[in-house]
Amino acid sequence: MSDQRQTVLLVEDNPGDARLIRESLTDLSGNMFDLETADRLATALLRLGAGGIDAILLDLALPDSKGGETFKRAKAQAPTVPIIVLTGLGDETLALKMVQDGAQDYLMKIGLNGSTLSRAIRYAIEREKSEQKIRGFNEELEGRVQERTSELEAINQELEAFSDSVSHDLRGPLHVIDGFSTMLDETFGPVLGPTGKKYLQHIHKGVQEMAGIIEGLLNLSRLGRRELKKHPTRLDEIVESVIADIKIETQSRQIIWKVGALPLVDCDQGLMRQVLVNLIGNSVKYTSRREVAEIEIGETTIGDERAIFVRDNGAGFDMKCADKLFGAFQRLHREEEFEGTGIGLATVRRIVQRHGGRIWAEAESDKGATFYFTLGSGKPSLAATEAKPS
Ligand SMILES: Nc1ncnc2c1ncn2[C@@H]1O[C@H](COP(=O)(O)OP(=O)(O)OP(=O)(O)O)[C@@H](O)[C@H]1O
Ligand SMILES: [Mg+2]
Missing domain, CATH: 3.30.565.10 (Histidine kinase-like ATPase, C-terminal domain)
Incomplete structure (x- = not known):
């Protein structure tokens, strides 16, 4: 954990609670926090927009915003700053929901003391850092997967196009073989005799088979590009x-x-x-x-x-x-x-x-x-x- 001083923004409209939190943190031996305060969400959002805040202690019930909405707007303004939600008695369910939505932690205002606060803030900052690292890795991984996928898709398309054009080009000579062997049969059938006729039949069968293969290949190569209906x-x-x-x-x-x-x-x-x-x-x-x-x-x-x-x-x-x-x-x-x-x-x-x-x-x-x-x-x-x- 770094031993730099951390700037914490306390968003709290109740002056008594705000004082208590300030004193709890100031009383700590080796206090490492600079505390700034905002008693409205609008003020807090402005301060967050200016940057330099390492963690937020957020009361959800403010004069200009209430409940989940308070958290959502603070998070949107500073997505990478860890938020610790401050709750009153009976607000635990809501606080838990905020944790599910991305808050790093929640603390009950009642019974709050300096060491609990300090531990929660430092822990939230470190956890946010780890999560950012993981998000970075995931994004990098995702990027690499996408890169590889596009490479493979391009190779696949190239292969399909190749097989498509080869099959297509084979059709021409095949038609020539088919056409001339039919003409040979029609024009010279009588002089060819049974052996010659048998050879022609073999040619015809071979041509049919090859036509079938070409059709199959063309069909296969076009499947990749055909839009699914x-x-x-x-x-x-x-x-x-x-x-x-x-x-x-x-x-x-x-x-x-x-x-x-x-x-x-x-x-x-x-x-x-x-x-x-x-x-x-x-x-x-x-x-x-x-x-x-x-x-x-x-x-x-x-x-x-x-x-x-x-x-x-x-x-x-x-x-x-x-x-x-x-x-x-x-x-x-x-x-x-x-x-x-x-x-x-x-x-x-x-x-x-x-x-x-x-x-x-x-x-x-x-x-x-x-x-x-x-x-x-x-x-x-x-x-x-x-x-x-x-
Ligand atoms: N039901 C099956 N029972 C046994 N072997 C099978 C069966 N289906 C496929 N095969 C085996 O798998 C191979 C590939 O099947 P595939 O359908 O691709 O080709 P094919 O039937 O030989 O020719 P075609 O392209 O005319 O379908 C077959 O040659 C055969 O050896
Ligand atoms: Mg088959």
């Missing part, structure tokens, strides 16, 4: 429509669908559909070798979070590879086993993250997989449907 959205309706589309394409398969209660969430409806199309689509794809596939979609509680899950009894995967799942072009199964480009889950993760949520999976090889995701602040607010196994 959030609305309260019924997840059960999206799931129902996704399943209806899938049922048309999987008529030859036996799939047991279990759809539990799903909430109303605040999200971008189009993007949420992409999430569910990908997750449910994966469940359908990776159960294609099961005689009877079981796919369950519902909501559950994980810790203190509500999460949506999509579970299946399909091929699953080894959890050792789980960290790779959500990277672009990362596939845990061979193309001969299950077709795909490996862009679906990268897209899903980006969408979930943009909603402030997170996604993860649990699985076991050959025993099925469950994908969970949360939506950050758009917490499920209402269970919109009842469980309805179908």
Whole structure:
């Protein structure tokens, strides 16, 4: 603690109380305080505006201001000067409230003596200094976090723009390959013979695949910049429509669908559909070798979070590879086993993250997989449907 003299402003309209406090402080051996007084808040504010005050002893009931208002105005005038509130009997609740609002301490006027006063003032000054230091550190930290975040955002945007322009530029030559191979087929089809035709088919299939990859990449790279159009959205309706589309394409398969209660969430409806199309689509794809596939979609509680899950009894995967799942072009199964480009889950993760949520999976090889995701602040607010196994 420094042994400099401290200037204390006593704001007190009762001359008797003011004298008592002055005498208590003057009587102290080794008195270290210069006491100035103000009997009105207006006078006190003027004095505080001039600077040089190290601590304030503040009576809340003044002729020109009362209660919490007195404290608020003094604090606003000198935000970094510690305030010790002086209270009468029965004012303790109010005084405590002032401490919660930023007063360093409070003292009962009754029974006040020099050493209590001195200790409170010196303690308040030191505590205010420590708090200022902590505030400084926090601000510095906050500044650094913001700096890093902007750097990362800039790098991310650069990468997205790069991937966007590369994908875009790849489309042109791909169209050329596609167009000329079609012309080749149409013009020289008869002379090419079966082997030539087969080669053309391979070219066509390759072109289709590459077009799919380019579309996926373009979609992924644009997700970061796309503005979210959030609305309260019924997840059960999206799931129902996704399943209806899938049922048309999987008529030859036996799939047991279990759809539990799903909430109303605040999200971008189009993007949420992409999430569910990908997750449910994966469940359908990776159960294609099961005689009877079981796919369950519902909501559950994980810790203190509500999460949506999509579970299946399909091929699953080894959890050792789980960290790779959500990277672009990362596939845990061979193309001969299950077709795909490996862009679906990268897209899903980006969408979930943009909603402030997170996604993860649990699985076991050959025993099925469950994908969970949360939506950050758009917490499920209402269970919109009842469980309805179908
Ligand atoms: N339900 C699932 N069961 C087992 N493995 C899964 C499941 N969902 C995803 N995977 C694994 O995660 C990998 C990445 O999934 P992702 O959806 O990104 O790609 P994909 O399905 O291979 O291709 P696409 O881009 O066409 O979706 C898959 O290749 C697969 O190995
Ligand atoms: Mg997929």
